[in-house]
């Protein structure tokens with residue numbers, strides 16, 4: 050569930066609580082020694098001081114844009130130059146803040162995005178609702194829409210922001226980037242499909258170089274995301290089944306994957322310790338089907354061809370509807386269909402040890418470790434939250450996902466799962482996680498699904 054989380058701790062009575070970032074808040078936190086405070090209040094002070102960082106960064110951004118404008122005016126007036134303007138601006142800014150000119154330009158780009166192009170995002174940073182990293186995740190993912198407008202003349206970026214901003218504060222930057230990209234595909238699906246085809250054509254290539262000194266060589270392939278993802282999964286699957294034929298072989302998992310590729314092409318590995326599995330692998334007939342274990346998640350109307358909404362490949366990101374419909378027709382891709390209204394998968398099961406079907410459902414519904422800041426997807430399993438000793442029930446409603454580390458250690462560390470995505474930290478802060486949407490839906494601001502009684506969609 051921990052795609053996102055919010056701090057729900059009730060406000061205390063510390064002098065900085067309830068103040069918006071600004072000189073008054075700065076004065077309230079400046080002289081405080083956090084070591085004099087109990088743990089929970091230290092978290093509160095930390096959050097207040099962090100919000101001042103965003104406020105100060107926006108003040109600097111404003112000054113940076115104004116300075117750049119002044120340089121532009123100066124060099125244009127004196128020399129009539131226009132083409133070198135950005136270079137002069139970069140030099141002036143870089144000299145002032147002691148960074149490389151390229152860094153100065155990157156900072157200026159962000160500053161312009163937050164003050165000129167998307168002032169509502171800049172204001173959210175200034176007011177402490179978003180961090181600078183969250184703001185950058187949003188603006189950078191909006192770039193591809195450029196200045197396109199809808200029929201009524203409204204900029205498409207504005208429509209995306211209307212959907213994203215109300216819940217943006219609860220998402221870490223990586224999840225936020227994915228949500229914005231999905232919204233961008235949703236609002237301009239044809240453009241996304243065209244851009245994908247062009248980029249795939251331009252960037253598909255095979256690279257090879259050798260490092261004879263240490264006896265290795267590198268072969269890198271870049272191509273359409275769905276093809277390379279399917280290939281990677283097929284190589285891993287094949288490597289895993291070859292390894293299971295010869296568990297004693299002196300090979301790393303990387304070597305098994307190279308062996309899987311070689312034998313699939315009818316070649317025998319000679320640069321690594323021999324294994325009887327190679328011959329078995331080379332003789333395997335027919336080769337393992339490509340695409341096993343690769344999923345594409347789309348909503349029902351798109352699966353039926355009635356709508357053009359974006360789809361998501363878990364672990365990869367959003368894809369445009371044209372490609373999604375191609376994949377849905379391809380029997381080798383496993384297709385999940387979600388509720389078009391809330392984007393959630395639904396409920397199942399009622400036993401102490403989750404059955405295979407319930408476990409599979411839990412991992413599909415909550416792919417990430419549920420501990421608020423963790424979000425791991427590797428090495429996770431279905432887990433009772435709250436603990437089984439507190440509920441004595443096993444169902445989708447009392448379970449979520451935990452990574453191996455947190456499953457083992459979180460009780461000792463003092464993290465308490467209170468159920469329905471509510472967590473208490475060792476210092477007593479309360480966090481509420483948001484339920485994962487396999488296919489992000491932007492119009493559902495509820496923190497968690499309140500109705501778990503719907504029948505499962507399968």
Ligand SMILES: [Zn+2]
Pocket residue numbers: 418419420423424425451452453454455456
């Ligand atoms: Zn974890």
